[in-house]
Amino acid sequence: MNGESPVVLLVEDEPAHAEIVRRNFADFHPASRLMHVADGQAALDYLYRRADYHDPARSPRPTLILLDLRLPRVDGLEVLKTIKTDPGLRRIPVVILTTSAAETDRVRAYDSHANSYLVKPIDFPRFVALLEALGCYWLTWNENPA
Numbered sequence: 001m002n003g004e005s006p007v008v009l010l011v012e013d014e015p016a017h018a019e020i021v022r023r024n025f026a027d028f029h030p031a032s033r034l035m036h037v038a039d040g041q042a043a044l045d046y047l048y049r050r051a052d053y054h055d056p057a058r059s060p061r062p063t064l065i066l067l068d069l070r071l072p073r074v075d076g077l078e079v080l081k082t083i084k085t086d087p088g089l090r091r092i093p094v095v096i097l098t099t100s101a102a103e104t105d106r107v108r109a110y111d112s113h114a115n116s117y118l119v120k121p122i123d124f125p126r127f128v129a130l131l132e133a134l135g136c137y138w139l140t141w142n143e144n145p146a
Helices: 015-028 040-047 076-085 103-111 124-141
Strands: 007-011 033-037 064-067 094-098 116-119
Touching: 007 015, 007 040, 015 033, 015 124, 033 040, 040 076, 064 076, 064 124, 076 094, 076 103, 094 124, 103 116
Parallel strands: 007 033, 007 064, 064 094, 094 116
Antiparallel strands: none
């Protein structure tokens, strides 16, 4: 990662889930920067540096995107499709982090080139363990292209 802190873009509309992710990334991956947006349109604005995110200092390019599926304004699958069809964005790993265990959602996500699909556990300790492992894999062990 060229000595730079990894940037994680969390696209999550549920404040409690966003707070759990924020706290756990701060505990387990303190060198990472977690950027949070609450809807699909804000995610696209962030990635394309539009509107409130026109300043690159406010919208650093993410190393990893954690994307919920059920989002206001623009659905998570539409955000995923946009990312994965854009040559400037498609190499950014996108992990679907959702409450949906539906087979149709998993198939649609992988058909749209999601890098991983994780279902949020209802059990808090399991959710924390999932976030710790997710961060270790994607921010420590995984090798992204330059």
